[in-house]
Each structure stands twice: as structure tokens, then as C-alpha cells.
Amino acid sequence: MFDWRWDFTFEILPRLIMATGNTLLAAVLGYGIAVVLGLVFALAQRTPYRALTFVVREAVEFIRSTPLVLQIFFVFYVGPQFGLRLSPWTAGMIAIGLHYASYLSEVYRGGLDSVPKGQWEAATSLNLSTRRTYFRVVIPQALPPSLAGMGNYLVGIFKDTPMLSVIGVAELMHTATAIGSETYRYLEPYTLVGLIFLAISLPTAAGIRVFERWVRRKLGLS
Amino acid sequence: MTDEDLSGFPLALEGPDVPMVSFRKVSKRYGELVVLDALDLDVAEGEMVTIIGPSGSGKTTVLRMLMTLETINDGVIYVDGKPLTHMPQNGRLVRANARHLREMRSNIGMCFQHFNLFPHMTALENCMEGPVHVLGMPKKDARERAEELLEMVGMADKRDQHPSRLSGGQQQRVAIARALAMRPKVMLFDEVTSALDPEVIGEVTNVIRQLVARHNLTMLMVTHQMGFAKDISDRICFFFGGRIEEQGTPDELFGNPQKERTQQFLSAVKEAA
Ligand SMILES: Nc1ncnc2c1ncn2[C@@H]1O[C@H](COP(=O)(O)OP(=O)(O)OP(=O)(O)O)[C@@H](O)[C@H]1O
Ligand SMILES: [Mg+2]
Numbered sequence: 001m002f003d004w005r006w007d008f009t010f011e012i013l014p015r016l017i018m019a020t021g022n023t024l025l026a027a028v029l030g031y032g033i034a035v036v037l038g039l040v041f042a043l044a045q046r047t048p049y050r051a052l053t054f055v056v057r058e059a060v061e062f063i064r065s066t067p068l069v070l071q072i073f074f075v076f077y078v079g080p081q082f083g084l085r086l087s088p089w090t091a092g093m094i095a096i097g098l099h100y101a102s103y104l105s106e107v108y109r110g111g112l113d114s115v116p117k118g119q120w121e122a123a124t125s126l127n128l129s130t131r132r133t134y135f136r137v138v139i140p141q142a143l144p145p146s147l148a149g150m151g152n153y154l155v156g157i158f159k160d161t162p163m164l165s166v167i168g169v170a171e172l173m174h175t176a177t178a179i180g181s182e183t184y185r186y187l188e189p190y191t192l193v194g195l196i197f198l199a200i201s202l203p204t205a206a207g208i209r210v211f212e213r214w215v216r217r218k219l220g221l222s
Numbered sequence: 223m224t225d226e227d228l229s230g231f232p233l234a235l236e237g238p239d240v241p242m243v244s245f246r247k248v249s250k251r252y253g254e255l256v257v258l259d260a261l262d263l264d265v266a267e268g269e270m271v272t273i274i275g276p277s278g279s280g281k282t283t284v285l286r287m288l289m290t291l292e293t294i295n296d297g298v299i300y301v302d303g304k305p306l307t308h309m310p311q312n313g314r315l316v317r318a319n320a321r322h323l324r325e326m327r328s329n330i331g332m333c334f335q336h337f338n339l340f341p342h343m344t345a346l347e348n349c350m351e352g353p354v355h356v357l358g359m360p361k362k363d364a365r366e367r368a369e370e371l372l373e374m375v376g377m378a379d380k381r382d383q384h385p386s387r388l389s390g391g392q393q394q395r396v397a398i399a400r401a402l403a404m405r406p407k408v409m410l411f412d413e414v415t416s417a418l419d420p421e422v423i424g425e426v427t428n429v430i431r432q433l434v435a436r437h438n439l440t441m442l443m444v445t446h447q448m449g450f451a452k453d454i455s456d457r458i459c460f461f462f463g464g465r466i467e468e469q470g471t472p473d474e475l476f477g478n479p480q481k482e483r484t485q486q487f488l489s490a491v492k493e494a495a
Binding site for chain 2: 116118119121122124125126127128129132136137140141219220221222
């Protein structure tokens with residue numbers, strides 16, 4: 001039934017492992033952007049400036065309601081029409097970073113909202129500034145309840161990196177497809193891609209759960 | 223906000239007997255609901271005033287307004303002679319800016335019914351947070367001050383514990399130390415024993431007794447513990463419907479209440495106890 005060729009498998013494995021490096025790099029860079037930008041989005045929606053809150057909320061909603069692959073195409077192909085000529089990597093990181101920042105901002109929002117009002121009042125009674133209250137009181141408490149969601153999106157962004165292949169980022173999927181079109185064999189490269197994703201996703205998810213417990217303990221919250 | 227007329231209020235209180243806290247015709251409304259109705263209340267320096275009254279009579283609101291946790295609709299509050307949520311500008315009172323609020327807030331400390339300790343910090347860290355990050359004290363000095371205060375409230379041995387490891391009474395004692403670490407002139411206690419198990423109420427009230435006896439703090443307290451209020455207060459204010467229905471020394475108010483509502487309230491409380 002299957003015509004699985006081991007010699008071919010071992011022949012292409014090094015190339016796929018190299019490409020895995022790019023996949024991981026894309027996931028980590030994109031996630032780094034998303035983690036920081038998501039916090040900016042979440043905090044921007046809590047400022048007293050109504051216009052800012054409105055614009056950011058609508059932008060987040062817009063990004064969350066449109067497909068990632070469209071956003072990647074948009075930044076890469078439509079950008080140049082506005083004088084924004086970006087390499088596939090840069091365009092990809094901007095698109096995927098923005099996309100996941102929007103999702104993470106919702107995770108943070110939930111976490112920030114879960115901090116009881118009394119914590120804010122205690123901070124005010126000690127005369128802590130808004131900035132200090134966020135960074136010393138509210139965010140440390142918003143973190144543990146956000147970690148599960150943050151972890152899900154870390155795995156999510158990793159699994160979405162193949163979308164970058166559409167603009168030519170040489171990550172795993174792109175490489176597997178290239179191998180396929182060179183050799184007319186798709187079974188082995190795509191199977192290997194699946195296994196590599198699995199081999200990374202599963203331990204990451206488990207690691208996140210351990211990390212979550214560790215953070216709670218570290219913050220004295222449990 | 224802009225149409226409020228505060229021309230009748232002085233820009234500052236001056237003279238030899240300026241009260242530490244002075245509410246002048248202070249009103250608070252939530253939509254239609256009038257919570258405080260042109261309240262006048264003076265608290266002298268070093269005085270311990272206890273507010274009692276039925277639920278919803280505006281007791282908590284008085285303290286929260288003083289802590290600037292609640293805005294004020296009308297009137298002016300003065301702390302140490304200076305307007306709290308207003309400031310003088312071109313010879314009249316306008317809404318205070320953030321800087322003025324910060325400066326005024328440094329006079330006031332508050333303890334809450336549910337403690338509101340920072341759960342991710344140890345008892346000691348809770349007490350050092352304000353001194354280090356607001357007062358800009360060197361860590362070493364802040365630590366010394368925090369340790370002294372924790373010692374005073376009998377929590378020195380638990381200073382490295384997080385709040386989740388402390389009982390309610392212990393948490394409240396840490397919260398008192400945390401507020402005192404900011405060296406406020408006025409301390410506010412809002413039902414600080416209401417969330418506690420009966421057997422640990424004493425450990426918190428004893429700390430407050432000690433404060434009254436040894437320190438010249440101005441204090442405003444809301445409590446349902448009449449015995450405790452009677453013991454330590456200089457004056458009791460009975461609130462009803464957002465106004466002071468009756469006030470006097472503990473002996474006057476508990477021993478010989480004049481108003482019918484006061485008598486009803488006190489007998490209802492006595493029955494419940
Ligand atoms: N944020 C708010 N929005 C609307 N109404 C409020 C708000 N905060 C307080 N109130 C109302 O204001 C009134 C006075 O509240 P306050 O908390 O000062 O009462 P209290 O005397 O402390 O009562 P208790 O003994 O139950 O604590 C109550 O009727 C309450 O429902
Ligand atoms: Mg109350």
C-alpha cells in the first residue's frame with residue numbers, strides 16, 4: 001500500500017532539520033513580538049483615552065476576524081504599493097506577530113480583569129503610581145491566569161508558521177514542498193514534517209504546564 | 223463638573239485649631255441615589271472618631287472619599303487644612319490634578335475589610351513596597367521600618383510568609399503595618415474585623431488599641447463592634463441616610479442617645495449581639 005523509502009527519508013532528513021531551525025526561529029521571533037505587542041494592545045485598551053481604546057479594540061477585532069494567510073499576503077504584496085517593501089521574513093514576522101498579538105491581548109485582558117479591584121485600591125492607598133501599580137501589583141497577578149492561554153498560542157504560532165511558506169520563507173513546510181517538487185515524492189517529506197511538529201508541540205505543551213505551576217509557586221500564589 | 227460653584231469654600235483652612243480632616247457640605251450621588259447629603263464632619267488632630275450606622279448609610283463612602291477612591295460630587299474635603307480633591311488656581315478651587323492628589327494622599331493610610339494585601343509579596347515585601355517605590359527610601363531603611371512595624375503588630379516571625387499562608391487576623395495586622403509604613407497622618411479603618419473569625423478579632427483590635435494609646439494618629443474607623451468603639455473612641459458619629467444623625471462622646475451616644483433613630487439602631491444592634 002505505502003511505498004515508504006527509508007533511504008530517501010534519511011537523505012532528506014538533514015535538510016528538514018535545517019529548516020526546522022527556521023521554523024523555530026520564526027515561531028520564537030513572532031511570539032516575542034506578539035507577547036510584547038499584545039501587552040501594549042491590552043494596556044492601550046485600559047487607558048482613559050477613549051479614542052485610543054476604540055481604535056485599538058477595533059483593530060484587534062479586525063485582525064482576529066480575518067485569516068492569518070490573508071494578513072501575510074497583505075503585508076507582503078500590498079505593502080510595496082504603499083512604499084513598504086519588505087523581505088519575506090520581515091513581512092512574515094510583522095503579520096504573524098500582529099496576528100498573535102491580537103489574540104494575546106485578549107488573554108492578557110482576561111488576566112488583567114481577573115485582578116480584584118481591592119488590589120488597585122490598596123495600591124492607590126499606598127500612593128503607587130498607575131505605572132508602578134501595573135508593573136508591581138497587577139501584571140504579576142495577571143500573569144498566572146494568562147499563562148495557559150499564552151502557552152496555547154505559543155503552540156499555535158508554531159503550528160501556523162507553515163503559512164509563511166506562501167511568501168517564500170524557507171521554513172519546514174516550504175522545504176518539504178520544495179523537496180516534493182524536486183523528487184516527485186511527497187509522502188516522506190510531509191510525514192516527517194508532521195512528526196517534527198508533533199515532536200516539538202507535545203513536550204512544549206507539557207513544559208508550559210510545568211512552567212505555569214512553577215510561576216504560581218514562585219509568586220507565592222499557591 | 224465645571225458648573226459646580228465652590229466660591230463659598232476657602233482655598234485653605236488656617237488658624238490655630240484647623241482640624242486634621244474637614245468635610246464641608248460634601249455630597250456623593252450615584253445617579254438618583256444620594257449617598258452623602260451635604261456632610262459636615264471635622265476630625266481634630268490625634269482624635270479617634272468612629273462611624274456607626276445602618277448598612278448603606280454612607281459610612282464606607284466617607285472613608286473611600288478621604289482615600290480618594292471615590293470622587294466627590296459637591297463640597298470640599300480638607301486634610302491638614304488643604305483641599306483634598308481640589309486645588310487653588312487663580313484664586314479659586316478647581317479639580318485637583320494627579321500631582322496634587324498624590325501629595326495629599328500621602329497624608330492618609332487605609333485598612334480594608336478584606337485586607338487587600340499583595341498576594342505575590344511576602345509580609346515584609348508588602349510593607350516595603352510603598353516606602354521603597356513611593357517614598358524612595360533606601361531598601362535597607364525601608365526594611366528596618368517594616369520590621370519594626372511587623373514587630374509592633376506581632377507579625378515579625380511571619381515576615382517572610384506570603385498572605386496565602388496567613389490567617390485573616392494575621393493578614394489584617396500586616397495590612398495595618400503596611401499602611402503605617404507610609405507614615406500617614408490620618409488612618410482609616412473600614413470594618414477591619416468584619417471578615418475575621420470571632421476568635422481572632424481581638425488580635426486586630428488590640429493592635430488598634432495600641433495605636434490609639436501610643437501614637438498621635440488621627441483615626442477614622444467604621445465598625446459594627448460597639449464595645450470596641452466605646453472603649454477607644456473620642457467621639458462616635460451615628461450615620462443615617464448619608465448624614466450625621468447624632469454624634470457625641472461614647473458615653474453620651476451609647477449611654478444617653480437623644481434621637482429616636484439612634485436609640486432604635488443601638489437597641490437593634492444590642493439584640494443582634
Ligand atoms: N459604586 C457604586 N454604585 C452605586 N451605588 C453605590 C456604589 N457604592 C456604594 N453605593 C451605594 O451607596 C450607599 C452607601 O454605601 P456605603 O458602602 O457607604 O454604605 P455603608 O454605610 O458602608 O454600608 P455597610 O454597613 O453595608 O458597609 C449604598 O446604598 C450603596 O449601595
Ligand atoms: Mg461599609
